[in-house]
Amino acid sequence: MNVHFLISGWPGHALPSLLLIIAAWVVIGLAGLLRPHSLRFVAHLLFPLGALGCLCVALLAGTFLVSGHEPEVLVLPLGLPDLPFHTRLDALSGFFLLLLGLAGAGISTFAAGYFRSGEGTAPALLGLQYHVFLASMAVVILADDAYLFMVAWETMALSSYFLVTSQHRIPDIRRAGFLYLIMAHVGAICILLSFGVMQGGSWQFTFDAMRGASLAPVWATTAIVLALLGFGAKAGLVPMHVWLPEAHPAAPSPVSAMMSGLMLKTAIYGMLRISFDLLHVRYWQWGVLMLALGLFSALFGAIFAAVQTDMKRLLAYSSIENVGLIFTGIGLAALFEASNMRLFAALALTAALVHALNHALFKSLLFLATGSVLHATKQRSLGKLGGLIRRMPWVATLALIGTLSIAGLPPLNGFVSEWLLLQSFLFTPQLPHAFINMLVPLGAAALALTAALAAYVMVKFYGVIFLGQPREASLVEAHDANWLERLGLGWLALGCVLIGILPQLALKAAGAVTGKLLSETISPGFSIWLIAPVTPEHASYSALIFLAGITAVIGIAFVLVRILAHGRIRRTAAWDCGYPWQTSRMQDTAEGFGQPIRHIFGTFFRMERHLPSPSDKSPHYRIHIEDKLWRAIYLPIGRGVQRLADVVSVLQGGRLSIYLLYSFLTLLGLLVFVL
Amino acid sequence: MRGITFVRQFGEVVLAIAIAPLFAGWIAQCRAWMQNRSAPSLVQPYRMLRKLFQKDAALAKNASPLFRTTPYVLFGTMVLAAAIIPSLATDLPFARAADAIALIGLFATARVFVSLAAMDIGTAFGTLGARREMMIGFLAEPALLMVLFNAFLLSGSTALPSLVEFYNAHRFLIDPSLAFAAIAFVMVLLAENARIPIDNPTTHLELTMIHEAMLLEYSARHLALVEWASSLKLFNYACIGFALFIPWGIAAGGRNGSAATLLAIAALMGKLAVAGAALALIESLSAKLRIFRAPEYLATAFLLAVLGLLVHLQIGAR
Numbered sequence: 007m008n009v010h011f012l013i014s015g016w017p018g019h020a021l022p023s024l025l026l027i028i029a030a031w032v033v034i035g036l037a038g039l040l041r042p043h044s045l046r047f048v049a050h051l052l053f054p055l056g057a058l059g060c061l062c063v064a065l066l067a068g069t070f071l072v073s074g075h076e077p078e079v080l081v082l083p084l085g086l087p088d089l090p091f092h093t094r095l096d097a098l099s100g101f102f103l104l105l106l107g108l109a110g111a112g113i114s115t116f117a118a119g120y121f122r123s124g125e126g127t128a129p130a131l132l133g134l135q136y137h138v139f140l141a142s143m144a145v146v147i148l149a150d151d152a153y154l155f156m157v158a159w160e161t162m163a164l165s166s167y168f169l170v171t172s173q174h175r176i177p178d179i180r181r182a183g184f185l186y187l188i189m190a191h192v193g194a195i196c197i198l199l200s201f202g203v204m205q206g207g208s209w210q211f212t213f214d215a216m217r218g219a220s221l222a223p224v225w226a227t228t229a230i231v232l233a234l235l236g237f238g239a240k241a242g243l244v245p246m247h248v249w250l251p252e253a254h255p256a257a258p259s260p261v262s263a264m265m266s267g268l269m270l271k272t273a274i275y276g277m278l279r280i281s282f283d284l285l286h287v288r289y290w291q292w293g294v295l296m297l298a299l300g301l302f303s304a305l306f307g308a309i310f311a312a313v314q315t316d317m318k319r320l321l322a323y324s325s326i327e328n329v330g331l332i333f334t335g336i337g338l339a340a341l342f343e344a345s346n347m348r349l350f351a352a353l354a355l356t357a358a359l360v361h362a363l364n365h366a367l368f369k370s371l372l373f374l375a376t377g378s379v380l381h382a383t384k385q386r387s388l389g390k391l392g393g394l395i396r397r398m399p400w401v402a403t404l405a406l407i408g409t410l411s412i413a414g415l416p417p418l419n420g421f422v423s424e425w426l427l428l429q430s431f432l433f434t435p436q437l438p439h440a441f442i443n444m445l446v447p448l449g450a451a452a453l454a455l456t457a458a459l460a461a462y463v464m465v466k467f468y469g470v471i472f473l474g475q476p477r478e479a480s481l482v483e484a485h486d487a488n489w490l491e492r493l494g495l496g497w498l499a500l501g502c503v504l505i506g507i508l509p510q511l512a513l514k515a516a517g518a519v520t521g522k523l524l525s526e527t528i529s530p531g532f533s534i535w536l537i538a539p540v541t542p543e544h545a546s547y548s549a550l551i552f553l554a555g556i557t558a559v560i561g562i563a564f565v566l567v568r569i570l571a572h573g574r575i576r577r578t579a580a581w582d583c584g585y586p587w588q589t590s591r592m593q594d595t596a597e598g599f600g601q602p603i604r605h606i607f608g609t610f611f612r613m614e615r616h617l618p619s620p621s622d623k624s625p626h627y628r629i630h631i632e633d634k635l636w637r638a639i640y641l642p643i644g645r646g647v648q649r650l651a652d653v654v655s656v657l658q659g660g661r662l663s664i665y666l667l668y669s670f671l672t673l674l675g676l677l678v679f680v681l
Numbered sequence: 682m683r684g685i686t687f688v689r690q691f692g693e694v695v696l697a698i699a700i701a702p703l704f705a706g707w708i709a710q711c712r713a714w715m716q717n718r719s720a721p722s723l724v725q726p727y728r729m730l731r732k733l734f735q736k737d738a739a740l741a742k743n744a745s746p747l748f749r750t751t752p753y754v755l756f757g758t759m760v761l762a763a764a765i766i767p768s769l770a771t772d773l774p775f776a777r778a779a780d781a782i783a784l785i786g787l788f789a790t791a792r793v794f795v796s797l798a799a800m801d802i803g804t805a806f807g808t809l810g811a812r813r814e815m816m817i818g819f820l821a822e823p824a825l826l827m828v829l830f831n832a833f834l835l836s837g838s839t840a841l842p843s844l845v846e847f848y849n850a851h852r853f854l855i856d857p858s859l860a861f862a863a864i865a866f867v868m869v870l871l872a873e874n875a876r877i878p879i880d881n882p883t884t885h886l887e888l889t890m891i892h893e894a895m896l897l898e899y900s901a902r903h904l905a906l907v908e909w910a911s912s913l914k915l916f917n918y919a920c921i922g923f924a925l926f927i928p929w930g931i932a933a934g935g936r937n938g939s940a941a942t943l944l945a946i947a948a949l950m951g952k953l954a955v956a957g958a959a960l961a962l963i964e965s966l967s968a969k970l971r972i973f974r975a976p977e978y979l980a981t982a983f984l985l986a987v988l989g990l991l992v993h994l995q996i997g998a999r
Contacts (some may be wrong), residue, residue: 017899455823461819474802567906571735581897
């Protein structure tokens with residue numbers, strides 16, 4: 007064994023085991039190639055094995071977090087000569103590995119039951135791409151030098167690109183994949199430049215060296231802005247969000263779940279690593295920048311989600327909203343940290359971390375549920391769904407849990423992080439900057455508006471898909487998900503409920519991170535009943551009492567109604583104010599549900615509406631909604647690139663003699679330069 | 682001692698459940714008087730509930746379990762809210778289970794459930810009502826939060842009992858920011874409880890309905906529970922208003938003798954009587970707004986609350 011282990015601190019062995027699991031994922035992926043077209047081998051054997059790996063990762067990361075060990079460091083004998091790969095497991099990476107393992111286990115289980123033969127890429131290739139994707143995300147989180155980080159980051163981008171374009175015969179999907187690839191690479195360049203700035207002339211690319219480097223204020227700010235651009239492009243911060251609504255609907259549902267639930271979180275991880283760990287948040291202006299971008303993204307995502315008519319696009323915009331919320335928390339934490347208010351910084355950072363975990367759970371759950379709906383009905387458009395709660399009770403019930411969670415309703419998990427975030431906003435008036443003091447409460451209002459809009463969006467999502475009457479005759483034949491899919495959905499729903507009623511679990515995990523990053527955790531003495539982030543007099547919330555109270559009242563009310571009154575029921579046709587000829591076409595549509603939003607937030611959209619005239623024989627109503635930013639930013643850039651390419655193409659004469667002339671002139675130029 | 686506090690908590694909740702329909706009846710009576718109509722009896726809501734509980738429930742054929750559970754969930758959330766809001770005393774066990782933000786979350790839960798149930802049958806009016814209800818909800822929530830922010834800035838706490846304790850300790854403190862917040866709160870209260878000028882609780886015109894449109898498919902005991910929950914919601918909002926702006930009389934600071942409790946009950950009744958009459962007056966004096974004026978109305982409430990906030994910060998900064 008010439009493997010050189012370098013473990014510092016207590017001899018914990020979490021890191022080598024984690025690296026072994028990552029290697030095992032790659033092996034699992036490669037194993038599929040033995041029988042490339044056997045769906046049973048790949049789906050029913052390899053994907054569950056991958057899920058087992060996820061569980062192990064979650065377990066290892068969880069015990070590492072709880073035990074509070076010192077970081078483990080390991081230098082791998084891989085990489086370039088004199089540039090080996092460094093890996094490191096600390097609280098921050100432990101938290102994100104926990105998130106990856108928990109959500110990944112559910113997604114892999116679901117994927118085992120999801121993929122069908124004859125859909126796009128061969129099963130074995132899908133399995134390979136999927137597991138490489140999983141492994142590269144884990145490596146991103148464990149990397150301890152810029153080199154390994156960028157290699158894993160690019161592997162992640164490429165493997166997910168192939169997964170997105172697995173149905174590459176459809177032109178729209180190829181286009182979505184191309185857009186994703188461009189955005190991923192623009193982001194990667196920004197991150198690379200950010201690392202380049204951070205090494206500060208020492209040419210040391212380990213994170214340890216960057217942590218110690220002393221940068222001038224200008225360079226530190228440049229690094230943070232570049233990182234914000236790069237990671238923002240991956241996470242979907244407005245205005246770098248354009249790829250999300252295209253790529254998520256294009257990808258198969260487990261892949262959408264992986265990208266939205268997990269990959270976006272690696273960008274959050276990167277941002278936290280750079281801003282809090284490597285650059286130690288020096289200026290409050292960074293916090294304000296992240297806060298503003300985050301709040302705007304959150305509001306933007308919620309508004310656009312409300313007007314979507316494709317269920318996966320709706321969820322993609324909702325991801326933008328949630329990433330915005332997470333960045334809001336990070337921004338607040340940076341603002342507090344730079345103003346030396348450690349405890350409040352810990353509160354805001356906890357909110358961001360817990361929300362990241364929650365989002366990984368409920369967004370994966372909902373994307374997977376749309377996958378089941380898609381398989382059962384072959385429909386992605388909300389206008390052709392409806393009434394599935396009666397045909398698919400399992401998926402509908404589990405999706406209801408996800409819906410209520412993401413809408414931020416107590417006593418489920420989404421509420422916990424939103425509550426913490428609002429609590430941290432309450433302390434902003436104590437900041438030492440008078441002007442910010444006044445503006446930040448408005449941020450809280452924007453946050454409240456976003457949360458309420460999210461509820462609107464989710465009522466639309468759930469109501470149009472699962473409730474009401476089926477909008478198409480074919481929906482009557484829809485079938486429920488198979489048992490592997492149910493297991494995957496159930497695992498994620500269980501996570502939502504557990505974190506909802508026992509938020510102490512998630513807070514403890516997040517506390518380990520804030521303890522290391524900010525050397526402060528929010529009140530360590532939670533009881534099993536109550537969480538009180540600062541003091542119980544200030545604010546407290548008890549999900550258990552909440553749940554117990556509601557359940558008790560519902561139970562007592564039910565029994566009393568049965569005893570004092572009766573339980574007789576007569577099944578009749580729907581009343582609908584006595585109108586007997588109602589059809590499923592008379593229900594409100596997804597477009598209808600978006601109408602108040604289009605009316606109120608009209609300035610956000612570019613709308614093209616085609617209304618039928620009263621005398622039309624076959625009236626058609628068409629509305630096309632576009633992102634204004636697309637025309638304002640992306641099309642001009644595209645045109646600019648095209649123009650530049652046209653200019654450059656003058657050089658490209660297509661004749662060999664001209665190219666030889668160029669070579670000759672270049673040589674001449676170099677000779678002149680040398681002499 | 683613990684046992685006694687639980688008994689008092691139970692008593693508070695039972696009182697809330699019992700008098701919530703009375704409050705609704707009182708408002709209806711005042712409204713009738715102000716509009717020169719002959720008023721229904723004060724106990725009319727109770728008669729209504731009794732009649733509904735006796736009837737057989739007619740349920741649409743395609744109603745899902747969600748539709749049938751929702752009335753119980755609504756009732757449950759509103760009763761829990763009544764337990765959390767310190768309407769009579771501050772040292773009750775449920776009061777610490779949730780602060781004001783969690784209370785907003787609880788109301789949001791009720792709203793989402795009733796909207797989902799309204800979409801369940803798949804009728805035109807139900808979904809229309811659900812859409813409108815959610816719209817009013819997302820407009821009202823930021824305004825309500827800003828109102829609460831005002832109160833938090835004064836007392837430094839989001840727990841309602843702490844707020845009440847704070848006011849009782851600083852009895853003569855009158856902060857100008859609270860005046861703005863109070864007006865904003867009343868506006869939000871009207872919108873959230875489906876009153877004029879946003880919605881008309883007594884309308885029979887389906888196209889203008891918001892809240893009632895969602896309940897069209899409910900009948901008998903389900904409808905009774907939903908109606909009861911609605912009156913509880915109004916009662917709860919009134920009690921939040923009392924706790925935020927006129928907390929006098931609520932037994933605070935460990936005073937939990939029978940005299941303090943009786944005083945608290947008397948104070949609550951008096952405040953409810955005045956508030957009910959005031960609500961009826963507002964409703965009689967204003968006309969229902971078109972649905973697309975609702976954003977303007979709620980934006981006004983929001984701006985008033987923000988104004989209060991700025992006033993407070995200005996005074997505090999000085």
